[in-house]
Amino acid sequence: MNESKLIVVLGDQLSLNQSALKQAQAGRDIVLLAEVAEEATYVRHNRHKIALLFSAMRHFRLELEALGHIVHYISIDQAVASLEEAARVVLDQHAVSEVVVCEPGEYRLLNQMRSVWPVSLSMPVNILEDDRFLASHEDFELWASGKKQLRMEFFYRKMRERYQLLMDEGQPAGGKWNYDADNRSGWRNQRDIPQRPDVSIDSITSEVIAEVNQRFPNNPGDLSQFRLAVTRYDAERQFDWFVTYALADFGTFQDALVEESPWVFHGLISMYINCGLLDPLVVCQRVEIAWREGECSLSAAEGFIRQVLGWREYIRGIYWLLMPEYKTRNTLNAARPLPDFFWDANTDMRCLSRAIEQSLDHGYAHHIQRLMVIGNFALLAGLDVMDVCDWYLGVYVDAYEWVELPNTLGMALYGDNAVIASKPYAASGKYIQKQGNHCQQCRYKPAKTTGPDACPYNSLYWRFIDRHLDTFGSNPRMGLIAANWRKRDPEDRAVIVQWADKMIDEWT
Ligand SMILES: Cc1cc2nc3c(=O)[nH]c(=O)nc-3n(C[C@H](O)[C@H](O)[C@H](O)COP(=O)(O)OP(=O)(O)OC[C@H]3O[C@@H](n4cnc5c(N)ncnc54)[C@H](O)[C@@H]3O)c2cc1C
Numbered sequence: 001m002n003e004s005k006l007i008v009v010l011g012d013q014l015s016l017n018q019s020a021l022k023q024a025q026a027g028r029d030i031v032l033l034a035e036v037a038e039e040a041t042y043v044r045h046n047r048h049k050i051a052l053l054f055s056a057m058r059h060f061r062l063e064l065e066a067l068g069h070i071v072h073y074i075s076i077d078q079a080v081a082s083l084e085e086a087a088r089v090v091l092d093q094h095a096v097s098e099v100v101v102c103e104p105g106e107y108r109l110l111n112q113m114r115s116v117w118p119v120s121l122s123m124p125v126n127i128l129e130d131d132r133f134l135a136s137h138e139d140f141e142l143w144a145s146g147k148k149q150l151r152m153e154f155f156y157r158k159m160r161e162r163y164q165l166l167m168d169e170g171q172p173a174g175g176k177w178n179y180d181a182d183n184r185s186g187w188r189n190q191r192d193i194p195q196r197p198d199v200s201i202d203s204i205t206s207e208v209i210a211e212v213n214q215r216f217p218n219n220p221g222d223l224s225q226f227r228l229a230v231t232r233y234d235a236e237r238q239f240d241w242f243v244t245y246a247l248a249d250f251g252t253f254q255d256a257l258v259e260e261s262p263w264v265f266h267g268l269i270s271m272y273i274n275c276g277l278l279d280p281l282v283v284c285q286r287v288e289i290a291w292r293e294g295e296c297s298l299s300a301a302e303g304f305i306r307q308v309l310g311w312r313e314y315i316r317g318i319y320w321l322l323m324p325e326y327k328t329r330n331t332l333n334a335a336r337p338l339p340d341f342f343w344d345a346n347t348d349m350r351c352l353s354r355a356i357e358q359s360l361d362h363g364y365a366h367h368i369q370r371l372m373v374i375g376n377f378a379l380l381a382g383l384d385v386m387d388v389c390d391w392y393l394g395v396y397v398d399a400y401e402w403v404e405l406p407n408t409l410g411m412a413l414y415g416d417n418a419v420i421a422s423k424p425y426a427a428s429g430k431y432i433q434k435q436g437n438h439c440q441q442c443r444y445k446p447a448k449t450t451g452p453d454a455c456p457y458n459s460l461y462w463r464f465i466d467r468h469l470d471t472f473g474s475n476p477r478m479g480l481i482a483a484n485w486r487k488r489d490p491e492d493r494a495v496i497v498q499w500a501d502k503m504i505d506e507w508t
């Protein structure tokens with residue numbers, strides 16, 4: 001029997017080598033690509049993300065057709081509500097024996113495909129593992145099994161050995177696994193930051209931009225500044241640019257907060273890896289070659305490879321290991337509503353306003369802005385964990401639940417019962433001052449804790465310690481801070497906590 005199959009390709013599966021497409025027989029099977037309202041609207045996605053995915057999907061369609069595939073493309077103006085409905089549209093028109101799909105990156109959708117689709121479509125649905133990731137579910141479960149603590153560092157070492165990245169004769173290159181200590185420099189205008197090259201906007205992308213502006217008028221994102229690659233070729237050019245002009249300084253300034261540049265020396269590639277335009281193993285191998293050829297230091301190469309091979313795979317492993325229960329966690333019972341300035345960046349806190357503004361306008365903030373500026377604020381102010389997670393999922397161009405949720409709930413908000421972080425990433429204004437130059441432009445003073453010109457992060461930090469003394473007092477990595485706080489004059493402590501309470505009440 002040689003009946004055709006329906007191959008469903010999601011917007012973040014735009015790789016020719018993904019498992020479902022590998023099964024597709026050109027000229028026989030039908031490949032479905034669908035711009036559906038449900039996926040575009042279940043949170044208020046940034047317009048940059050919608051435009052990236054719609055344009056990349058339309059370009060991918062052309063690539064598939066050039067390879068001889070029969071593609072059924074449903075565009076947003078056809079008003080198809082869900083992927084399931086899109087599949088039904090195709091099944092009503094074609095004789096198909098089976099639906100084949102590479103597993104989605106979100107539990108909600110996987111659950112629908114597993115339990116609802118076979119019944120509603122009256123058709124077997126074959127869900128294949130997404131083997132574009134470098135650790136399979138089984139690999140991660142095996143690694144996690146029997147461990148009390150699931151620390152990224154040990155997972156990362158296994159992955160280095162397995163993929164033979166930065167390894168010399170069975171040992172880590174340079175004799176150390178981790179060069180993180182070299183990668184924490186603050187920003188004092190030490191370098192010129194190179195200008196990023198523009199990606200040209202073709203007629204397909206221009207059309208998508210106009211449609212997205214018209215259909216999603218209330219979503220964040222200023223598309224007059226859309227500069228994202230929408231094809232594999234352009235994404236690879238962007239990555240080549242990064243390796244040539246930014247990688248050498250990537251490691252050193254990975255944690256820097258720079259008033260003048262949202263991108264600093266970062267890769268700006270997560271949005272491409274996550275939707276399939278770049279391959280995670282290939283980018284790691286390319287960076288290793290750059291190091292071996294003397295184009296960057298070992299700490300820069302190791303810093304980069306740790307993020308992609310280590311953090312990215314580990315975060316995904318945690319998501320699938322612990323979902324769906326993971327999403328219900330809220331260790332610190334954080335429940336305050338989001339302040340309005342999360343939607344308009346209108347706050348005098350310069351670091352926060354810059355980070356939120358660029359997140360809304362471009363759909364991008366680098367890791368330390370997400371973790372130590374916005375996330376730290378949300379953690380200290382006790383903002384509702386699910387509201388914060390929805391904000392991150394909506395705002396960033398690279399956001400999908402498998403990667404956003406553990407990073408936000410676990411790493412930034414310390415909300416997952418300490419699975420990801422052994423201590424909260426909580427910091428006062430001093431840290432932000434040390435890492436960059438925002439404080440010089442701010443009306444608040446990072447050295448002051450209370451009073452109208454005091455940096456809000458300071459009193460919020462101590463209020464956070466005060467509120468969670470019982471939780472953190474016994475944590476060996478927080479014990480000293482908690483003990484110092486306990487030793488302080490009770491009247492001083494009360495003044496600081498009341499000052500922070502007053503600010504939080506005004507914001508939320
Ligand atoms: C609260 C919070 C939310 C986040 N949400 C997302 C998200 O929705 N999607 C997303 O891809 N990343 C997320 N991250 C991780 C990280 O911030 C982004 O991957 C990174 O900022 C993307 O920019 P870049 O490509 O310039 O990265 P670079 O700084 O150049 O790093 C290189 C690559 O490493 C990978 N990487 C680095 N750190 C992580 C990490 N912690 N988890 C997964 N991959 C990582 C990414 O693929 C990234 O492109 C989040 C981090 C935090 C703290």
Ligand code: SF4
Nearest residue numbers: 349351429439442455
């Ligand atoms: S003073 Fe405080 S609020 Fe202002 S930029 Fe510095 S850390 Fe941010």
